Amino acid sequence: MKIIVCIKQVPDTKGGVKFNPDGTLDRGAMLAIMNPDDKAGLEAALRLKDQYGAEVTVLTMGLPKAADVLREAMAMGADKGVLVTDRVLGGADTWATSTTIAGAIRNLEYDLIITGRQAIDGDTAQVGPQIAEHLGLPVISYAQDIKVEGDKVIVQRQYDDRYHVLEAKMPCLVTALSELNDPRYMTPGGIFDACKAEITTWGRADLKDVEDSNLGLAGSPTKIAKASDKVRKGAGEKVTPDSPDEAVDYIVGKLKEKHVI
């Protein structure tokens, strides 16, 4: 089985989002990480590899430094990395991005494509399904569980307070939720190998069956008028003590820990 996992390098938004004066993200001021939904998708692919044997290729589009997430994925167990990078591809919205990625995937063999549901820097959840559309593939989104049986995938699709079980014949595309699993760590040896490994780098000329008019900023129908960070309250902590006394002990403990009392 051949699996392609699409991953994205995103700014770590845990420490808040920083903007440039023109409203675009100040990516240099934030740490770069592998998008959490994508990482869960990668873990799902690696589990299929462990279970059935598979070749896992990770693909990303971005600046040359996006190769870092490919190396991280390879250090976790992915076999190959493909970086799509070209100045003419910059400023792409979801349409231009999915066009680009589909153009790159047309060069590769695959049975299954896994993408994250959405990236934490854009939150659109559009790129995965759009890639499937460009490639004429069935898509199952919001996967909270992925299994393979013969030539089909069986996916639990998250849906409010329940889930749907859907089957699709491969080749197909699945978008993964970060709740899908706990991604594994890299291994030290995996890191050393990944840093020595060659990463395939493709530019505009390597994209198959795409029009220039659908690429980069010029090919993006979406224009950002204004961007702002949302007010963050933090996730907080929910506790369910068994008794009022226990609740009091807990609260007093926390206040002491923070040196309030």
Added chain:
Amino acid sequence: MDFTLSKEHEMARQLFKDFAENEVKPLAQEVDETEVFPRATVDKMAKYGFLGIPVPKEYGGQGCDPLAYAMCVEELSKVCGTTGVIVSAHTSLCIDPIMTYGTEEQKQKYVIPLAKGEKLGAFGLTEPGAGTDAQGQQTKAVLDGDEWVLNGTKCFITNGKEADVYIVIAVTGKIEKRGRMQKEISAFIVEKGTPGFTFGTKENKMGIRGSSTYELIFTDCRIPKENLLGAKGKGFGIAMHTLDGGRIGIAAQALGLAEGALETTIQYVKERKQFGRSIAQFQNTQFQLADMATKVQAAQLLVYKAAMAKATQKVYSVEAAMAKLYAAEVAMEVTTKCVQLHGGYGYIREYDVERMMRDAKITEIYEGTSEVQRMVISGSLLK
């Protein structure tokens, strides 16, 4: 001269840091309090290859270098000194001598499962009467047919009861050296479960309380002839060379403890308010932090230099001794000052610096006391 880390070392550090924060730190206090060996953590470390970092891939390891290994011990020790020393004793004191002096058969039989973390390793040199004076060994090994028969007791052995494979140093006879009769010392590989090999007292320690520190007792313990490690009579050299490598691991442990205490304290002084402002705003606090950070960085450079010397030089005794001497003394000084900056809270078990100070003390003692390190360093200056 370039002080920047390579990409792979940066990534490896991030891996060890994430693992330590997520998997080790939450258990550190409990491990200390209950003195329970963190077996589940060791199993997780085995799964991710942390128990064979500098071992070549063909022997089941990760194929990384001593610097990556030192960083692993450093990051683990930042949050838990116990976990740091488990990896250090296993890797430096058990795998390394078999890799260096073992036959191909011994490497195949022992290094592969050790590096994969299927088995845990330990090293038995110290005896009740042979600490710093390692020549004072009393444990004896006598060849009887195709077997060596071991008799004697080792003490203070890290990973003691939890290990599966032990390097044991014993006296195998007497030799004449410069006109004087001296003990002939050899090294052996002993497996847990060998008849005649039992465990004595579990030590109740000041720090690194979750590490399993036991007495090893050999009573007519018969091991196969082929379990002699290296040549007969070369055991003292094997032990000393093994300790050179071990000192890099302990230096990394000490460094991690100092860094962990400093990081915790930087957070604390920003939160703790006295006289209406955070104690970070007092110049006494600021100057102490500056001094500690400077010493920690100097210790880190010495530890990394020693680790890199192990990768490139045949002999690295002085680099290892300097790294261990300095990092251990910095660990003791920094953790003590961090407790002081915490005030009364620093003396309370719930605060990590209290444990770190207790854990730090042993780094000045085991695998060669600070005094022994000074002997090694001065010996190289005055030869």
